[in-house]
Amino acid sequence: MTTSIQFSEDSDRRARERAVGISEQVSAWADEIETQIRREVAVPGCEICQYLIDHPFGPSHRGSTSCESGSIASGGKESHCTCDVCF
């Protein structure tokens, strides 16, 4: 009996370790995908877009469609709008 409990605890621990390994792997992939997305949405010639490829935190080029400060997505001309809605 003791043997089977021992085994079950051991495989449980291994399963947990594997789960941690997988979630670390997944978050590494997520980071990679995010960098990839930033690279793809970067507007050629825009210095802020180029900067944001390496710096994850910043306002997006187009901003939000519900922006009232003139973001590009809302029909204005303001790239990388830093209003509360966009940022």
Ligand SMILES: [Zn+2]
């Ligand atoms: Zn930009």
Ligand SMILES: [Zn+2]
């Ligand atoms: Zn805005």
